[in-house]
Amino acid sequence: MIKKEELIAKLKTIVQPYIQDEDAFNNLSEETDFINDLKINSANLVDIILDVEDEFDIRIENDDMEKMISVKAAMDIVNEKLAAK
Amino acid sequence: MIGNDIVDLIQAAQDSNWKRPRFLDKVFIVEEQQLIGNAKNQHQLVWLLWSMKEAAYKVHVQQFGKRFFNPKRLVCELASETSGIVKIDEEIYFTTSTITNDYIYTVATLEASKVFKSECFEVENSNYHFESKGLKMKFLEIVSKLKKTSIEELQIRKNAVGVPRLFQNNLAIDNGFSFTHHGRFSAWSML
Structure with missing residues (x-):
């Protein structure tokens, strides 16, 4: 299983191009919300999901994507998908 | 309840590449993808449908207090170039859009032809x-x-x-x- 810190660092790199709130990005934690905190445009949330799929070589179905509004939720889904590989 | 969404068409072209593999599959159901495929101005139609979904989603969140990210759960049907409905499960939202060369702006309400103010x-x-x-x-x-x-x-x-x-x-x-x-x-x- 991928280390938590490593996973957060990878997600941070993925979301960086899309964030609009630098302070929230610098303080990114598991609790960070992509839209409310990082002010990411919702269309870019699609890009983030595609970037996550590419980075970890996984596919995220719509039912899983539905929860992907925070760093924590994204981590859970990636871990779940990696475990199922 | 009312929800609105604006898309700056130039900004959208810079920020989002909807031609990227799998992008449309994540956002639009088959029927919507067919509408886009047949459109003269595909960029415009992608963002029209997107703004309809976003505007309806905002009403839905006010109604049910629950956020989610699943654009395909929101299904658009166009009645004309600038009006339509969005279905989210059993709920129906009515949309009115304004299309210019610069932006697409959609307002969604719970009732058809509801009067609203907007700027x-x-x-x-x-x-x-x-x-x-x-x-x-x-x-x-x-x-x-x-x-x-x-x-x-x-x-x-x-x-x-x-x-x-x-x-x-x-x-x-x-x-x-x-x-x-x-x-x-x-x-x-x-x-």
């Missing part, structure tokens, strides 16, 4: 903090005139799911409104 404008500073403040101030000025009250008595606060609510002297005023911003443009709408 789109170009922002001076597209930085998130500045535009958000500017839009709120502009909206509060309108409300203060309508209610014949001083702007100091009015505040906007977001609730737990991020829906903005209007307060007068710390008491919630129950009137539907919605804000949106993208790129060069901001807009408010109000019932």
Whole structure:
């Protein structure tokens, strides 16, 4: 299983191009919300999901994507998908 | 309840590549993808359908207090170039859109042909903090005139799911409104 810190660092790199709130990005934690905190445009949330799929070589179905509004939720889904590989 | 969404077409072209593999599959159901495939102006139709989904989603969150990210759960049907419905499970939302060369703006309501007030404008500073403040101030000025009250008595606060609510002297005023911003443009709408 991928280390938590490593996973957060990878997600941070993925979301960086899309964030609009630098302070929230610098303080990114598991609790960070992509839209409310990082002010990411919702269309870019699609890009983030595609970037996550590419980075970890996984596919995220719509039912899983539905929860992907925070760093924590994204981590859970990636871990779940990696475990199922 | 009312929801709105604006897409700056130039900003959208810069920020999002909807031709990227799997992008359309994540956002649009087969029927919507067919509409896009057959459209003369595909860029415009992608963002028209997107803004319909976003505007309807904002009403849905106000209604049910639950956020989610699953654009395909929101199904668009166009009745004309600028009006349509969006279905989210059993719920139906009615949309009215404005299409210009610069932007697409959609307002969604719970009833067909519901009367609403709305204004789109170009922002001076597209930085998130500045535009958000500017839009709120502009909206509060309108409300203060309508209610014949001083702007100091009015505040906007977001609730737990991020829906903005209007307060007068710390008491919630129950009137539907919605804000949106993208790129060069901001807009408010109000019932």
